[in-house]
Every structure is written in structure tokens, then in C-alpha cells.
Amino acid sequence: MIGGEEHCVFFSLGVIDELQSRFGKTVGQLLVMLKDPVEGPGYLRDILTELLNDEGIRLKNGKRYTKEEVGSLVMQKEIPGLTIALLLAFNDAMPEPEDERDDEESELLDVAQLLIIATSKMGYSEDEIFNMTPKKFFTLFEKYLELNGKKKDTRAAIDMLP
Numbered sequence: 001m002i003g004g005e006e007h008c009v010f011f012s013l014g015v016i017d018e019l020q021s022r023f024g025k026t027v028g029q030l031l032v033m034l035k036d037p038v039e040g041p042g043y044l045r046d047i048l049t050e051l052l053n054d055e056g057i058r059l060k061n062g063k064r065y066t067k068e069e070v071g072s073l074v075m076q077k078e079i080p081g082l083t084i085a086l087l088l089a090f091n092d093a094m095p096e097p098e099d100e101r102d103d104e105e106s107e108l109l110d111v112a113q114l115l116i117i118a119t120s121k122m123g124y125s126e127d128e129i130f131n132m133t134p135k136k137f138f139t140l141f142e143k144y145l146e147l148n149g150k151k152k153d154t155r156a157a158i159d160m161l162p
Contacts, residue, residue: 003074
């Protein structure tokens with residue numbers, strides 16, 4: 001929901017190309033910038049503008065938004081939910097990894113996925129997550145999976161012997 005209207009936005013090739021050309025950063029890097037309290041709202045507005053204009057092209061309704069119009073549609077209290085929705089939409093646009101690549105984009109995508117899980121499923125705020133060490137986060141995440149039946153303790157009884 002943006003401005004009281006339901007929208008279906010996608011990170012299409014056109015959106016990705018436009019954002020990366022305009023900002024000289026990958027979309028993953030832009031999404032990480034959303035957490036910045038000063039610059040984040042501007043990036044959110046620009047990304048939403050591009051996504052909404054792409055929706056107008058796909059639906060062939062000719063609707064175009066300016067950055068100012070999009071900025072006036074979003075209230076402060078909606079920013080966290082829209083940020084999570086953007087991260088989810090970007091995640092949905094990414095292909096399933098075929099191999100373990102160690103490139104910058106896949107590392108940033110992992111950060112986005114962890115942020116989504118930690119805020120929407122585990123109940124942490126973004127500030128709490130970014131203030132955790134990776135070791136602490138992954139320890140909590142493993143316990144969360146075990147407690148919710150998503151992962152079983154893989155240690156065998158034999159492993160517990162001295």
C-alpha cells in the first residue's frame with residue numbers, strides 16, 4: 001500500500017538499470033542505504049518512484065509519478081514497512097543461486113535477507129540488528145530456527161562424549 005492504493009511493484013530489468021545508472025551503485029547497495037536515517041528516506045522515495053512508474057508502464061495506464069508526488073504519499077510511520085516490502089520484492093526478483101559466489105551483490109543480498117528475517121520473524125529492530133556482531137546474530141538465528149522447528153540440532157549423542 002502506497003498512498004492508500006495497493007500497488008504491485010517488481011524490480012524489473014528497467015528499474016534495476018535506471019537505479020544503477022542514476023546512482024552508480026548496485027540495487028543491493030541502495031537498499032542497504034535505506035537504513036541511513038538521513039539519506040535513507042531520499043533513497044526510498046527515489047526507488048519507489050521508479051517502481052511505481054515501471055508499474056504504470058507494465059499496466060499501460062500511463063500513470064507517472066514525480067519524486068515529489070511519491071514523497072507526499074508516504075508517511076513517516078510507513079517507512080519501516082515499505083522498506084521491508086522493498087527488500088522482499090528485491091529478494092523475489094533475484095534468481096536462486098546456482099553456486100556459492102563471493103561477489104559483492106550476493107553479500108549485500110544476504111544482509112537484506114537477514115534484515116528481513118530478523119525484523120519480521122524474530123522481532124528485532126534494525127538498530128538492534130546492526131548493533132549485533134555477526135556471531136551474536138547467527139547464534140540467535142540458529143536458536144530461533146531450532147525453537148521454531150525449522151532446524152533440528154544436528155549434534156549426535158556420540159558428539160557429546162568426552
